[in-house]
Amino acid sequence: MLKSLNKTLLGAALIGVSFASDAFAETTINALFMAQAAYSEADVRAMTDAFSKANPDIKVNLEFVPYEGLHDKTVLAQGSGGGYDVVLFDVIWPAEYATNKVLVDVSSRISDDTKKSVLPGAWTTVQYDGKYYGMPWILDTKYLFYNKEILDKAGIKMPPKTWDELNEQAKIIKDKGLLATPIAWSWSQAEAAICDYATLVSAYKGDFIKDGKPDFQTGGGLDALKYMVTSYKSGLTNPNSKEFLEEDVRKVFENGDAAFALNWTYMYNMANDPKDSKVAGKVGVVPAPGVAGKSEASAVNGSMGLGITSASKHPDEAWKYISFMTSQATQNQYAKLSLPIWASSYSDPAVTKGQEELIAAAKVGLAAMYPRPTTPKYQELSTALQQAIQESLLGQSSPEDALKSAADNSGL
Amino acid sequence: MSGTSMTTRAWLLMLPLLVVMIAVIGWPLVDTVGLSFTDAKLVGTGGNFVGIDNYAKMLANSNFQRTLITTAWFAIVSVAAEMVLGVLAALLLNQNFKGRGVLRALMILPWALPTVVNATLWRLIYNPEYGALNAALTQLGLVDAYRSWLGEPGTALTALIVADCWKNFPLVALIALAALQAVPRDITAASLVDGAGPFKRFRFVILPYLVGPLMVALVLRTIEAFKVFDIIWVMTRGGPANSTRTLSILVYQEAFSFQRAGSGASLALIVTLLVTLLAAAYAALVRKTAGSAT
Numbered sequence: 167m168l169k170s171l172n173k174t175l176l177g178a179a180l181i182g183v184s185f186a187s188d189a190f191a192e193t194t195i196n197a198l199f200m201a202q203a204a205y206s207e208a209d210v211r212a213m214t215d216a217f218s219k220a221n222p223d224i225k226v227n228l229e230f231v232p233y234e235g236l237h238d239k240t241v242l243a244q245g246s247g248g249g250y251d252v253v254l255f256d257v258i259w260p261a262e263y264a265t266n267k268v269l270v271d272v273s274s275r276i277s278d279d280t281k282k283s284v285l286p287g288a289w290t291t292v293q294y295d296g297k298y299y300g301m302p303w304i305l306d307t308k309y310l311f312y313n314k315e316i317l318d319k320a321g322i323k324m325p326p327k328t329w330d331e332l333n334e335q336a337k338i339i340k341d342k343g344l345l346a347t348p349i350a351w352s353w354s355q356a357e358a359a360i361c362d363y364a365t366l367v368s369a370y371k372g373d374f375i376k377d378g379k380p381d382f383q384t385g386g387g388l389d390a391l392k393y394m395v396t397s398y399k400s401g402l403t404n405p406n407s408k409e410f411l412e413e414d415v416r417k418v419f420e421n422g423d424a425a426f427a428l429n430w431t432y433m434y435n436m437a438n439d440p441k442d443s444k445v446a447g448k449v450g451v452v453p454a455p456g457v458a459g460k461s462e463a464s465a466v467n468g469s470m471g472l473g474i475t476s477a478s479k480h481p482d483e484a485w486k487y488i489s490f491m492t493s494q495a496t497q498n499q500y501a502k503l504s505l506p507i508w509a510s511s512y513s514d515p516a517v518t519k520g521q522e523e524l525i526a527a528a529k530v531g532l533a534a535m536y537p538r539p540t541t542p543k544y545q546e547l548s549t550a551l552q553q554a555i556q557e558s559l560l561g562q563s564s565p566e567d568a569l570k571s572a573a574d575n576s577g578l
Numbered sequence: 579m580s581g582t583s584m585t586t587r588a589w590l591l592m593l594p595l596l597v598v599m600i601a602v603i604g605w606p607l608v609d610t611v612g613l614s615f616t617d618a619k620l621v622g623t624g625g626n627f628v629g630i631d632n633y634a635k636m637l638a639n640s641n642f643q644r645t646l647i648t649t650a651w652f653a654i655v656s657v658a659a660e661m662v663l664g665v666l667a668a669l670l671l672n673q674n675f676k677g678r679g680v681l682r683a684l685m686i687l688p689w690a691l692p693t694v695v696n697a698t699l700w701r702l703i704y705n706p707e708y709g710a711l712n713a714a715l716t717q718l719g720l721v722d723a724y725r726s727w728l729g730e731p732g733t734a735l736t737a738l739i740v741a742d743c744w745k746n747f748p749l750v751a752l753i754a755l756a757a758l759q760a761v762p763r764d765i766t767a768a769s770l771v772d773g774a775g776p777f778k779r780f781r782f783v784i785l786p787y788l789v790g791p792l793m794v795a796l797v798l799r800t801i802e803a804f805k806v807f808d809i810i811w812v813m814t815r816g817g818p819a820n821s822t823r824t825l826s827i828l829v830y831q832e833a834f835s836f837q838r839a840g841s842g843a844s845l846a847l848i849v850t851l852l853v854t855l856l857a858a859a860y861a862a863l864v865r866k867t868a869g870s871a872t
Contacts, residue, residue, distance in 0.1 A: 234815075237835070238834045238835065241620055241621060241834065241837060242620075242834065244621050245620045245621050245839075262837075266619065266620075266621040266837070267621070268621060354815070354817060355814070355815055355816060355817025355818060355819070355820070356815055356817075405726060405729070406706035406707060406726045406729060408726070408729045408818055409706065409726055409728050409729035409814075409817070409818065414707075417707070417708075418707055421707075421708075423707065543836075545835045545836055545837075546835075546836050549831065549835065549836075552817075553819060553820055556817055556818045556819035556820075557819045560730075560731060560818060560819055562731075562819055575641075577836070
């Protein structure tokens with residue numbers, strides 16, 4: 167009798183506990199991600215499921231938009247009174263988001279230990295004016311991919327170390343009739359073109375902005391655009407590059423129609439997948455080249471971070487989620503899609519196995535990551551530069567004139 | 579029942595609709611007008627009153643002028659082509675032949691597809707590396723090398739116009755076909771007896787029946803073409819070198835990408851005004867032609 171009473175009490179207590187936890191439970195947070203490249207939608211869902219299992223009291227609603235819609239969707243949601251607690255943001259937006267109070271300053275939430283363990287280059291993704299506006303999540307830069315088979319056939323022993331060498335090797339390939347247009351870029355009127363341009367600006371040691379004023383019209387900025395125009399006019403570059411986005415570059419490369427291609431990390435494992443690609447097993451990757459006497463290698467910071475919006479009513483839960491998504495354990499598990507932000511991950515065989523070549527390129531590239539300018543007017547600057555690049559490629563105006571009018575229209 | 583109470587009842591019946599209309603159309607319009615006189619950002623502060631500054635700057639901006647010309651060209655050429663194609667298709671589908679029903683159903687398909695799907699489809703067709711258009715043209719011997727249709731300023735706008743026509747001529751065809759069915763058989767038969775050729779028969783017997791409905795199609799299509807956004811955004815994003823940037827894309831960039839809500843509002847109102855003027859001009863034209871037809 168006593169036993170059964172005990173049981174009943176225990177049962178009642180248990181029910182009570184489960185009710186209590188139910189009552190406290192279910193803080194729902196909304197998160198906005200992008201539906202492409204790096205981590206796929208399925209992977210983000212899998213990571214989130216793992217988080218929910220560890221934190222049953224927090225429910226996460228996921229939403230995915232293409233990269234092109236990420237910025238505007240975030241800003242619009244904020245303009246109409248919020249909606250998202252956690253947003254994915256590109257390295258070019260923290261200045262604008264911080265100035266317009268879209269993201270909250272999370273400097274105090276990041277421990278000194280974390281600050282030391284994450285690669286220094288990764289932190290530039292989330293910083294503006296000395297403050298931290300989130301955690302870096304996708305660490306990315308553009309690499310030079312090459313087709314080993316085509317280089318072999320052309321008798322080229324080593325992939326190029328400088329941008330001039332790239333042209334020389336491309337010319338050999340073209341002259342031998344292996345490919346009519348060996349190099350593929352993403353020069354469509356979009357942010358993609360700015361990433362390629364910024365990679366070259368970093369190689370030529372140029373500046374986007376100096377003392378708050380545009381500084382790309384002369385020096386490295388001008389050299390970079392001149393290089394693009396020369397490469398385009400020489401016929402070494404695939405002329406369709408001017409309407410390519412990264413995915414077009416990937417398709418051309420995977421079809422064996424390019425000997426060289428500039429693209430993000432994600433292309434490495436996709437181009438090596440025989441299901442998808444005709445060049446699987448022949449994909450080489452090196453850091454983007456440098457310029458003799460100026461730089462050893464070049465790289466643009468194309469990383470992205472996760473931040474908390476100022477409209478969020480659950481910043482603590484949002485931070486818990488961000489901490490989980492950016493943790494070393496989660497990142498190592500998905501390292502085939504996007505390299506971790508944690509320095510020690512690069513000596514972990516679980517991360518490096520099967521992609522030693524990529525890791526070797528990453529060690530150089532990630533250290534050289536060049537930031538696109540941090541200015542609240544970034545979108546305007548970028549739009550003006552996109553126009554300048556396309557006008558120069560099409561021969562509508564000289565690189566000098568095009569960059570000068572871009573500087574005038576940059577809003578700076 | 580007296581007249582006044584009828585009127586009151588009519589107003590009462592319309593009241594819910596009026597409230598909704600004011601809430602979803604009237605208020606945003608007033609708000610936009612207010613916004614257009616400020617330097618408000620999309621997020622953050624409300625902005626200061628700047629008078630007609632936004633309008634003056636926008637109208638003097640060479641980007642705006644160039645975009646206006648691009649938009650007008652897009653609207654004029656695509657609408658003209660859609661009207662001609664639409665009427666021709668309607669005349670064909672009005673004939674008696676086998677498989678007419680199937681063809682009628684098929685024709686409406688492009689119009690029924692969402693614009694984004696349509697645009698993605700045409701992007702694939704125009705693809706400079708693997709596109710169907712290049713493949714077809716080279717196999718027919720019309721071009722000797724694959725071309726970048728959306729990457730050249732000389733062809734990009736035309737390529738977009740073709741895609742837009744393909745999507746929208748079925749609407750014109752549908753309206754024209756409905757009008758054709760209303761042409762009395764005995765009149766066309768009589769014109770045959772009188773010895774009118776196909777052209778004369780179309781011009782003097784059939785066309786008068788088509789004018790009214792076609793004007794409706796013309797107004798609808800012109801307004802839509804003037805506001806074109808999605809098909810261009812998906813296919814070229816305004817490129818190459820801004821050669822396909824239309825007014826709506828400019829509004830979008832100004833208001834959302836650059837976050838200048840005030841300036842964007844002024845631009846949106848300029849577009850609204852232009853479209854309203856066009857619609858009014860057409861309406862006057864319709865009244866005139868309708869008057870002369872009867």
